[in-house]
Amino acid sequence: MSAQHDLTKNQEMVLGALSAADGPLSAYTILDRLRDRGFRAPLQVYRALDKLLDYGLIHRLESINSFVACAHPQCHGHGSIAFAICEKCGQVEEFSDAMVQQHLSERSRERGFKPSKTVIEIRGTCAACLAA
């Protein structure tokens, strides 16, 4: 319930663009959408994205080189999050599963592997697109 992070102007604009979007955006798409607000170069976007990732306010979707606003920005108990990415409409659903996390860390521990970040991305077709 506090100002968890003081965002700079650029960071706020990038987060705003992602929140306003109805799906994931690439860095260059964000750049285009913010050009009339003064953005000129990719780096301006990437620097803001890096911070927002640090703060846990957004996520990066590795398999499509895009970014989304976090669906649960208030709770930053972000363990390993999973994403269901529709290849038809581009919509993304964010969820987490304790069992999955548990099994993956178990498997990591077996190997003496120390995880830092876990990527779980399910590509497929969402309910809406299947119905259509």
Added chain:
Amino acid sequence: MSAQHDLTKNQEMVLGALSAADGPLSAYTILDRLRDRGFRAPLQVYRALDKLLDYGLIHRLESINSFVACAHPQCHGHGSIAFAICEKCGQVEEFSDAMVQQHLSERSRERGFKPSKTVIEIRGTCAACLAA
């Protein structure tokens, strides 16, 4: 125990490069390693990679834009495979976990989401690098 797929010359060379490597390679690294064997353009590599992915002989690591030879090329019962990627040494371990797969498909089914491909990549530090 049969010639499961008839590979073309290019496909064999690309697969050879990946098998010979001690870790994942980017498409452009493959290109460089095959230049003296006649490769000149990225597309030659990407076309071969596409086929090898189709055949299940290699995997793509989405989070590092690289490719590895499949660790179990003979059995193509590739469900969802997971990768532990060491950020220090670049080594990759490939494994699969039935429980993880089961939970993820359960979560997908709940949402009416029909999965086509699942990406699971754990970034971190491997046992060897932790010991060092």
Added chain:
DNA sequence: TTCGTTGCGTAACGCTATAACGTCGGATAT
């Protein structure tokens, strides 16, 4: 003040992937 740190702006560059051509050679059918 001086010095580090952090964010910002710009330009240039490098890496990743695909589009759009045209060519060649093998398989098949008539």
Added chain:
DNA sequence: ATATCCGACGTTATAGCGTTACGCAACGAA
């Protein structure tokens, strides 16, 4: 045989993603 189709190939160019390197401005701590 020859016409046709199809899959792989080669080349050039281009699109899309991400970083390096530089310098400047603002702010707070010593």
